[in-house]
Amino acid sequence: xxxxxxxxxxxxxxxxxxxxxxxxxxxxxxxxxxxxxxxxxxxxxxxxxxxxxxxxxxxxxxxxxxxxxxxxxxxxxxxxxxxxxxxxxxxxxxxxxxxxxxxxxxxxxxxxxxxxxxxxxxxxxxxxxxxxxxxxxxxxxxxxxxxxxxxxxxxxxxxxxxxxxxxxxxxxxxxxxxxxxxxxxxxxxxxxxxxxxxxxxxxxxxxxxxxxxxxxxxxxxxxxxxxxxxxx
Amino acid sequence: xxxxxxxxxxxxxxxxxxxxxxxxxxxxxxxxxxxxxxxxxxxxxxxxxxxxxxxxxxxxxxxxxxxxxxxxxxxxxxxxxxxxxxxxxxxxxxxxxxxxxxxxxxxxxxxxxxxxxxxxxxxxxxxxxxxxxxxxxxxxxxxxxxxxxxxxxxxxxxxxxxxxxxxxxxxxxxxxxxxxxxxxxxxxxxxxxxxxxxxxxxxxxxxxxxxxxxxxxxxxxxxxxxxxxxxxxxxxxxxxxxxxxxxxxxxxxxxxxxxxxxxxxxxxxxxxxxxxxxxxxxxxx
Numbered sequence: 001x002x003x004x005x006x007x008x009x010x011x012x013x014x015x016x017x018x019x020x021x022x023x024x025x026x027x028x029x030x031x032x033x034x035x036x037x038x039x040x041x042x043x044x045x046x047x048x049x050x051x052x053x054x055x056x057x058x059x060x061x062x063x064x065x066x067x068x069x070x071x072x073x074x075x076x077x078x079x080x081x082x083x084x085x086x087x088x089x090x091x092x093x094x095x096x097x098x099x100x101x102x103x104x105x106x107x108x109x110x111x112x113x114x115x116x117x118x119x120x121x122x123x124x125x126x127x128x129x130x131x132x133x134x135x136x137x138x139x140x141x142x143x144x145x146x147x148x149x150x151x152x153x154x155x156x157x158x159x160x161x162x163x164x165x166x167x168x169x170x171x172x173x174x175x176x177x178x179x180x181x182x183x184x185x186x187x188x189x190x191x192x193x194x195x196x197x198x199x200x201x202x203x204x205x206x207x208x209x210x211x212x213x214x215x216x217x218x219x220x221x222x223x224x225x226x227x228x229x230x231x232x
Numbered sequence: 233x234x235x236x237x238x239x240x241x242x243x244x245x246x247x248x249x250x251x252x253x254x255x256x257x258x259x260x261x262x263x264x265x266x267x268x269x270x271x272x273x274x275x276x277x278x279x280x281x282x283x284x285x286x287x288x289x290x291x292x293x294x295x296x297x298x299x300x301x302x303x304x305x306x307x308x309x310x311x312x313x314x315x316x317x318x319x320x321x322x323x324x325x326x327x328x329x330x331x332x333x334x335x336x337x338x339x340x341x342x343x344x345x346x347x348x349x350x351x352x353x354x355x356x357x358x359x360x361x362x363x364x365x366x367x368x369x370x371x372x373x374x375x376x377x378x379x380x381x382x383x384x385x386x387x388x389x390x391x392x393x394x395x396x397x398x399x400x401x402x403x404x405x406x407x408x409x410x411x412x413x414x415x416x417x418x419x420x421x422x423x424x425x426x427x428x429x430x431x432x433x434x435x436x437x438x439x440x441x442x443x444x445x446x447x448x449x450x451x452x453x454x455x456x457x458x459x460x461x462x463x464x465x466x467x468x469x470x471x472x473x474x475x476x477x478x479x480x481x482x483x484x485x486x487x488x489x490x491x492x493x494x495x496x497x498x499x500x501x502x503x504x505x506x507x508x509x510x511x512x513x514x515x516x517x
Contacts, residue, residue, distance in 0.1 A: 070408070070411040070412055071412075071414050071417060074411065074413060075414040079412075086406055086408075088402040089405060090405060091398055091401060091402055095398045096402075146414065
C-alpha cells in the first residue's frame with residue numbers, strides 16, 4: 001500500500017529525516033515509535049506533503065506521490081489525524097464533519113455519530129467548546145468521513161484520561177477490523193502492543209529497528225535502548 | 233428633525249456601500265492572510281464599467297449585472313496568475329504587488345477615460361423622490377440601502393450556511409488542515425479573492441450615480457475600507473457590517489453638524505475602538 005523509501009526531509013537547513021524507509025501493507029496496523037524529536041511527526045508530515053522530502057520516494061497503491069501537494073495526497077485517501085487535532089474551533093462539530101465529508105467514504109456523518117455518541121450530543125457546539133477527548137474523537141471522525149484508504153494518526157491518546165484512551169483504542173481496533181491500513185505514531189507502548197501488527201523505531205531521523213509485534217514484544221533490549229526514559 | 237432623518241438614511245446608504253467594500257477586504261485578509269491594496273481599484277473599476285455600459289447601452293440594470301462580474305473575473309485572473317506567486321514570500325511582497333496592481337488599474341483608467349470624472353445618471357425607474365408628509369427622500373438612495381441589505385443577507389447565508397462558507401471560515405483558522413482534507417486551497421483562494429472583488433465592483437456600480445467615477449476614488453475608498461475593517465475586526469462579516477454602518481452614519485451626521493470635522497470624527501471613532509478593543513468590535517485575537 002504505502003511505501004516510503006529513503007526520504008530526507010529538512011526544516012530550512014536542519015536535516016531532520018536522514019533516509020527513512022517504511023512500508024504499510026494492506027490491512028496492517030503499523031506503529032512508528034521513538035523518543036521526542038526522533039522525527040516521527042516529520043515522517044508523517046513528509047508523507048502528507050506538508051514537509052515535502054528533498055530526496056527519496058513515496059508511493060501509495062502504486063502511484064508515486066513524492067511531488068504531489070497535500071490536497072492531492074489527501075484526495076488519494078491518505079487521511080492524517082494530526083497531533084494537535086486541529087479542530088476548526090469556530091465551526092460547529094457538524095460543520096467540521098461536513099467540510100470533510102466525501103461521498104465515497106464508507107462512513108457517513110450518521111455513522112460516525114453512532115461510533116461517537118458524545119459528538120452527536122454536541123453537534124451544534126463550536127469546536128473550541130469540546131474537551132480534549134471530544135476533540136480527538138472529532139478528529140478521528142473527521143478523518144473517517146473523509147474516506148480514508150490509509151489512516152495516519154499522530155499520538156491520538158496523548159494527554160487523555162485512561163478511560164478515554166480505552167475508548168479510542170477500541171475505536172482503532174474497529175477501524176482496523178474494517179481492513180483499512182493504519183499508520184500510528186504513539187508514545188504509549190501498551191496501546192501500541194494491543195493494536196499493532198508491526199513496529200518501526202525511529203532515532204535521530206533514521207529507522208533503527210523494525211519487527212513484528214511478536215518479535216518486538218520479546219525484544220527487551222530495543223525497548224530499553226530506544227524507548228525507555230533515559231535516567232543516566 | 234427631518235434633516236437628521238435625512239442624514240441617518242444617507243448614512244445607512246453610505247454605510248452599506250462601505251460594508252460591501254470592507255467585507256471583501258476583510259474575508260480576503262482572513263483567508264489569504266494579506267491586506268489587498270488593490271481592493272479600492274476594484275471599486276473604481278466597478279464605477280467605470282458602470283459608466284461604460286450605461287454609455288454604450290443606456291441600461292443601468294445591465295451594468296449592475298455585468299460590471300461586478302467583469303471586475304471579479306479580472307481579480308480572479310490576477311490572483312491565479314500573479315498573486316499566487318507571492319504567497320510564500322514575506323508580507324511586504326504581497327503589499328507591493330497589490331499596490332502595484334492598484335496603480336496599474338488607476339493609470340489605465342486615466343488612459344481610457346481621462347482625468348476628468350464621469351457622471352452616471354440615476355436610472356429612469358429610480359428617479360425622483362418619495363414624499364412622506366413634509367419629508368422627501370430620493371428613491372435611488374432607498375434602493376441602494378435595500379439592495380445592499382439583500383446582498384448582505386445572501387452573503388451571510390453563503391458564509392454561514394453553505395459548505396463553501398464553512399471552508400472559508402475553516403481556512404481562516406488553518407489553511408493547512410483544510411488542504412489535508414483534500415480541498416484545493418489554491419482554488420478556494422481564487423474564488424474568495426474573486427468574490428471579494430465582485431462585491432467591491434458592485435459597490436462601485438451602486439455608488440456611481442451618487443458620486444460619479446473618477447480616477448482617484450479607489451485610493452480614497454481604500455482608506456475608509458481600512459477604517460471599517462479595523463473598527464469591525466479583521467475577518468469578521470458582522471464587523472464589516474457594523475463598522476461600515478458606523479462610519480457611514482458618523483460621516484453623514486457629522487457633515488451636517490460639523491462639516492470640517494468629518495474625517496477627524498471617523499478616525500477618532502477608529503482610535504476609540506482600538507483603545508477599548510484592539511482587535512476591533514467583532515475581531516478575534
